[in-house]
Amino acid sequence: MAEDVASRLRELGHQVEVVGNGREGLAAAFADAYDVLIVDRMLPELDGLTLVSRLRKDDVSTPVLFLTTLSGIDDRVEGLEAGGDDYLVKPFAPAELIARVNALGRRAKLGAAETVLRVADLEIDLVKRTVVRGGQKIDLQPREFQLLEFLMRHAGEVVTRTMLLENVWDFHFDPQTNIVETHISRLRSKVDRDFPGMLIQTVRGAGYLMREP
Incomplete structure (x- = not known):
């Protein structure tokens, strides 16, 4: 399935890398800058939830689409609470997957346009992932x-x-x-x-x- 998804995305002009287990995926996500990560929850060696949680704890904000057979509301909440940005259940329509990947990619690019937001004495830096109010972090x-x-x-x-x-x-x-x-x-x-x-x-x-x- 991973190779089929990658093939479809490549046909549309995306550059795609595929890894076979969670540990390799975690290492790749830390090592390179990606626009979007597609993560299966049921990965060998390191499950998808743990992978994404570790990325978020280290301030890696790359948008994540969870791809999984787990379809319950609790499963969706768990995935999004772990740091996922979107959640698609198998079996899925390839067109929907592509649309969701494109939407996450656009969201990442839009977020990069304005990197610092301020309201009164509160400031949030979207690149450094820092929040300061009144000089206090x-x-x-x-x-x-x-x-x-x-x-x-x-x-x-x-x-x-x-x-x-x-x-x-x-x-x-x-x-x-x-x-x-x-x-x-x-x-x-x-x-x-x-x-x-x-x-x-x-x-x-x-x-x-x-x-x-």
């Missing part, structure tokens, strides 16, 4: 970083729960969990709690708003 988990980036890109706008599910977790369905609320709470505890003025505000019945206090 703030450590965020990969998903918290993505959530903050989305809020800052939409500063001054009301962002709905659905928008966050689709753009931060890539959920196009409601997982029926409090995943958004939990992450917003964690993010607030890091970027707002010990600083003057709340940047992340709740708009009752609508969503969230990031703006200068």
